[in-house]
Amino acid sequence: MNAIFPTPDATESERLLTGDEMEAALRDIGARRYHNLHPFHRLLHDGKLSKDQVRAWALNRYYYQAMIPVKDSAVLARMHDAELRRIWRQRIVDHDGDAPGDGGIERWLKLAEGVGFQRDYVLSTNGILSATKFAVEAYVHFVSERSLLEAIASSLTEMFSPTIISERVAGMLKNYDFITKETLAYFDKRLTQAPRDADFALDYVKKHATTPELQRQAMAALTFKCNVLWVQLDALYFAYVAPGMIPPDAWQPGVGLVAGADAPKPEAGPRRTVPGDTPRLPRGVRLRDDETRGKTVLLAPERTFDLDDNAVAVLKLVDGSRTVSQIADELGTIYAADPRAIEADICVMLDGLAEKRVLER
Amino acid sequence: MNAQAPIRPEAPAPVGLLAELTHRCPLRCPYCSNPLELDRRSGELDTATWQRVLREAAGLGVLHVHLSGGEPTARNDIVEITKTCADLGLYSNLITSGVGGALDKLQALYDVGLDHVQLSVQGVDAANAEKIGGLKNAQPQKMTFAAKVVELGLPLTLNSVIHRGNIHEVAGFIDLAVKMGAKRLEVAHTQYYGWAYVNRAALMPNKAQVDESIRIVEAARERLKGQLVIDLVVPDYYAKYPKACAGGWGRKLMNVTPQGKVLPCHAAETIPGLEFWHVTDHSLGEIWRDSPAFTAYRGTDWMQEPCRSCDRREKDWGGCRCQALALAGDAAATDPACSLSPLHAKVRALAVEEAAETPPDYVYRTIGSNIRSPLKEGASS
Numbered sequence: 001m002n003a004i005f006p007t008p009d010a011t012e013s014e015r016l017l018t019g020d021e022m023e024a025a026l027r028d029i030g031a032r033r034y035h036n037l038h039p040f041h042r043l044l045h046d047g048k049l050s051k052d053q054v055r056a057w058a059l060n061r062y063y064y065q066a067m068i069p070v071k072d073s074a075v076l077a078r079m080h081d082a083e084l085r086r087i088w089r090q091r092i093v094d095h096d097g098d099a100p101g102d103g104g105i106e107r108w109l110k111l112a113e114g115v116g117f118q119r120d121y122v123l124s125t126n127g128i129l130s131a132t133k134f135a136v137e138a139y140v141h142f143v144s145e146r147s148l149l150e151a152i153a154s155s156l157t158e159m160f161s162p163t164i165i166s167e168r169v170a171g172m173l174k175n176y177d178f179i180t181k182e183t184l185a186y187f188d189k190r191l192t193q194a195p196r197d198a199d200f201a202l203d204y205v206k207k208h209a210t211t212p213e214l215q216r217q218a219m220a221a222l223t224f225k226c227n228v229l230w231v232q233l234d235a236l237y238f239a240y241v242a243p244g245m246i247p248p249d250a251w252q253p254g255v256g257l258v259a260g261a262d263a264p265k266p267e268a269g270p271r272r273t274v275p276g277d278t279p280r281l282p283r284g285v286r287l288r289d290d291e292t293r294g295k296t297v298l299l300a301p302e303r304t305f306d307l308d309d310n311a312v313a314v315l316k317l318v319d320g321s322r323t324v325s326q327i328a329d330e331l332g333t334i335y336a337a338d339p340r341a342i343e344a345d346i347c348v349m350l351d352g353l354a355e356k357r358v359l360e361r
Numbered sequence: 362m363n364a365q366a367p368i369r370p371e372a373p374a375p376v377g378l379l380a381e382l383t384h385r386c387p388l389r390c391p392y393c394s395n396p397l398e399l400d401r402r403s404g405e406l407d408t409a410t411w412q413r414v415l416r417e418a419a420g421l422g423v424l425h426v427h428l429s430g431g432e433p434t435a436r437n438d439i440v441e442i443t444k445t446c447a448d449l450g451l452y453s454n455l456i457t458s459g460v461g462g463a464l465d466k467l468q469a470l471y472d473v474g475l476d477h478v479q480l481s482v483q484g485v486d487a488a489n490a491e492k493i494g495g496l497k498n499a500q501p502q503k504m505t506f507a508a509k510v511v512e513l514g515l516p517l518t519l520n521s522v523i524h525r526g527n528i529h530e531v532a533g534f535i536d537l538a539v540k541m542g543a544k545r546l547e548v549a550h551t552q553y554y555g556w557a558y559v560n561r562a563a564l565m566p567n568k569a570q571v572d573e574s575i576r577i578v579e580a581a582r583e584r585l586k587g588q589l590v591i592d593l594v595v596p597d598y599y600a601k602y603p604k605a606c607a608g609g610w611g612r613k614l615m616n617v618t619p620q621g622k623v624l625p626c627h628a629a630e631t632i633p634g635l636e637f638w639h640v641t642d643h644s645l646g647e648i649w650r651d652s653p654a655f656t657a658y659r660g661t662d663w664m665q666e667p668c669r670s671c672d673r674r675e676k677d678w679g680g681c682r683c684q685a686l687a688l689a690g691d692a693a694a695t696d697p698a699c700s701l702s703p704l705h706a707k708v709r710a711l712a713v714e715e716a717a718e719t720p721p722d723y724v725y726r727t728i729g730s731n732i733r734s735p736l737k738e739g740a741s742s
Contacts, residue, residue: 181579284477284516288450292374292422299452301477301516301545302592304376304424355587357516357544 017215019206025215026153026202026222030160033226036167040233040241045167047175049241051115051262052253054176056240058112059251060132060232062122065108067136069095074144075151087200094193104193107186114183116261127251131235139228146221153205153218154225158198165191273324273347273354277361280320285358287315300358314346318359324350372611372650372659374422379429379616379627380411382442386431387461389495390483391723392522392557392564394627395431399726400619408438410640412445414617417645419449429456431619434463440473447474454479456520459506460499467506471513478510479518479547484526485533493526495725504541511542518545523574524557524564525720531574535581538589546589548578550596554628554683556726563723567716571599597698598712602673603680604698610678611659615649623648625655628683632692658682663693667701 017025035041043049044057072091079085097103112122121127143151165187172179209215239246246252273279281287285300296312298305307315313334317327324346325339331346332339353359384399406414415426426446433439434457446453454477455470457463480503484490487500510517519541521527521534531548538546550571551557551564566574578593585591597603607614607626616624621640624630630637638652649655657663661674668679679685680696688697689704697704 182576282516283514286452286476288424288452290422290424297424299424299476301518302425302454302479357587357590 014212016210016212022206022209022215022218023202025219026156026205027159029219029222029226030157033223033230034157034160034164035226035229035233036160036164038230038233038237040237041164041168043241045171045175047171051176051178053236053240054172054179055112055115055117055253055257056236056251058108058115059117059122059127059256060129060236062108062112063125063128063132064136064232065095065105066125067140069105071140071143074140075148075155078144078148078151091197094189104186104189107189111183111186113258114180115178116257118256118258121256127249127256129235129239129250130247132232135228135231135235139225142221142224147217149205149208149214150217150221152201153209153221155201156198156205156222157225157229158194159202161194161198162191165194273350273361275325275328275343275347276323277350278320278323279318279327279350279359279361281315281318281358282360287312298353298358300356305353305358310345311349314349318350372655373613375418375613375615375649376423376608377425377427377614378415378418378423379427379614380414380433380442381429381431381616381618381627382411382433382436382439383619384431385435386458386726387435387496388432388458388481388483388499389725389727390481390493390522390556391495391560391725392524392551392555393726394552394555394557395726396555396628396630397559399431404620405436406617406619406621406640408441410621411438411442414621414640414645415442415445415449415451419451421646421649423451425452425454427454427456432458432461432463434466435461439466440469443470443475444473447476452476457481457506458494458499459503460496464502464506464509467509467513471515475515477516477518479520480507480510481520481522482534482537483522485530485537489527489530493723495723507541507543516545517541517543518547519543520547520549522549522551523566524551525566525570525716526564528566528570528574531577532581535577535585535589535591538591539585544590545592547592547594548574549592549594550574552594552597554631554681554687556724558687559724562715562718563720565598565712565715566596568599568713570716571596596712597681597684597696598708600698601700602698603677603684603696605677606681606683606696609659609675610657610682611649611655612678615645615655623652623654625658626681626683628681629654631683632686658693665693665695668695671701 040057044054049057069092072088072095076085076088076092079088093103095104097106100106109119109122113119139154142154146154169184169187172184173181205218209218239250285298288297288299290297296307298307298315313331314327317330322330324343328339328343328346331337331342335342350359350361354361381395383402383405384395385402386393418426428439428443428446433455436442443453443455453475455475456479459480482490482503483493483499490500491497507517507519519534519538521531523531534548535546550566553561553564557564575593575595578591581589582591594604611625614626616627616629617640618624622630622637623640623645624637629635635657636653638648638654640648643652658679661669661678664674664679668674677699680699682692682696684698685694685696686692688708689695689702695702697708699705702708
């Protein structure tokens with residue numbers, strides 16, 4: 001708990017930093033210690049985690065989310081200034097919402113449900129890693145026991161969160177087909193809430209850390225908070241990535257899920273093209289030589305498709321009488337290639353056009 | 362190379378021509394993109410001139426021609442003009458209200474080779490739709506017209522312009538498009554130029570409504586994949602970055618007015634001091650390449666900060682010039698719809714404020730109205 005803030009130069013550490021220097025020092029802590037740097041997050045955002053590993057993250061992180069209003073209530077209870085409380089209580093509202101079904105905790109539950117959990121299992125907090133609980137509870141104790149300045153400074157990880165959120169949302173949407181935009185709705189709100197909260201807290205810290213000692217305390221508090229986040233990922237990594245030692249009582253893959261959570265998603269969209277299909281371009285879709293730009297394009301309602309040479313070769317044979325197999329045979333002869341390999345590529349290309357409703361079969 | 366000649370960004374070949382064949386229209390939509398001063402019938406270009414314009418357009422590299430208005434079928438020669446497009450290999454897109462004489466001419470348009478029909482729908486509920494369009498009994502005519510388009514085998518796009526008077530009907534528009542057999546649906550939030558700018562307070566939805574409409578569209582896209590393509594245009598005032606207006610000034614599109622003036626976009630006339638050339642005085646190629654209106658904001662040389670050094674300057678080309686003028690008082694400013702504009706917060710606040718008030722009555726579009734353009738007032742400030 002008594003994190004030692006590095007003091008490379010004793011005299012330097014005795015100097016009172018200006019507001020800008022203080023801010024830079026705080027940002028530097030994030031640049032070196034914020035959990036976006038943790039290997040588990042890299043795996044998460046790059047799409048390298050299995051569905052069960054993403055579930056373990058969502059489940060454990062719920063405990064942190066659920067305790068945030070408890071933490072903020074503890075901070076609130078120590079504020080003697082109504083003005084300050086009015087600002088701080090917004091955080092509790094953001095997380096708890098004003099009514100059932102609203103707020104950040106609810107949106108996190110949606111995320112957990114989105115990856116397959118039963119709501120009640122998540123709410124029970126059974127299966128949460130002990131290390132997660134220890135870390136989160138240490139945070140609650142910290143803000144109750146330390147000075148108000150340190151309590152507020154410990155919230156400053158929010159300064160760093162917009163970056164991680166945009167990385168996370170983009171990475172997860174791109175890399176996991178079981179994650180939808182709705183599932184990640186939690187982060188939409190945080191993108192605007194976190195900077196607002198962080199701006200206030202940063203101003204407060206800059207204004208109230210009036211001695212070198214207070215500044216050091218504020219920096220140590222932020223370091224502590226970075227560690228609260230970091231060790232939660234250490235625990236997840238240890239239990240669910242490598243060496244994969246899941247402690248007794250912690251969540252095991254398969255537990256607490258809704259029925260069918262692992263069933264393959266039913267194929268959405270139009271049926272796939274098969275070699276026996278006879279594709280054709282409907283009225284209002286046609287190939288045209290574009291002499292001005294020296295290429296062949298596909299003209300369609302309100303859009304123009306730029307085509308590569310392969311697509312042009314295929315579409316020139318799409319005439320409503322040849323089947324996909326026949327087209328593949330002809331192209332196989334022309335290009336001295338295996339028609340069955342070409343056939344598969346043609347099907348994929350035609351699927352893409354059919355989905356955009358510019359090709360019929 | 363002539364060292365004396367001013368260096369001007371090269372004009373890429375245009376891809377689209379918006380042919381505003383007439384400003385006459387049976388509908389009176391309060392968000393019409395036509396200018397406040399509408400051209401009268403007596404000043405409209407004749408058939409032969411339009412045919413020459415189309416020939417010149419094809420020669421320049423234009424691929425798509427959008428036959429628009431007003432109501433393009435109000436012209437007696439619409440079939441002839443469409444046939445000229447087909448003869449030249451131009452892709453013809455009829456942008457129609459589906460009322461008035463549209464239905465009567467549809468078979469002939471099909472026969473001469475019309476490629477695509479974009480039909481406007483003002484609302485799902487007939488009473489609401491007819492209130493917005495300002496024409497009684499329009500909705501059944503539109504439904505009959507749409508059925509005939511599909512029956513002929515022409516591709517049909519429904520276009521719904523979204524605002525606070527119909528934003529609750531977004532899901533309904535999607536169902537309607539499916540029911541009618543449309544292949545595409547445009548859910549286009551109102552862009553606040555022209556008549557829409559005059560009626561902005563009556564039209565502006567609030568942020569929650571906009572978000573909900575986006576959610577509905579995204580869910581429907583997934584559900585209807587391969588059945589209905591949905592294009593979504595989100596409202597500028599709530600956006601993060603502006604749209605590349607018309608794909609960039611003088612880069613892709615041009616707009617010929619009923620009287621033959623050639624504009625870089627349909628609202629360009631709101632910018633004072635721009636000199637527009639006329640198809641009766643110059644060839645389309647000269648106008649595209651050299652007319653002062655097209656060269657004024659082509660490329661990036663005209664830009665100010667924050668556009669000038671912005672990484673996105675060749676993505677969105679600084680947004681919309683007309684909107685920059687209307688909202689920032691300077692057509693060369695960054696479009697205030699951009700979050701990087703110093704005026705962005707103000708514009709957004711304005712949208713929020715207007716959306717919170719009781720909507721005023723619509724000012725319906727009419728030829729020969731005395732509505733003064735608030736855009737021009739903004740320009741002098």
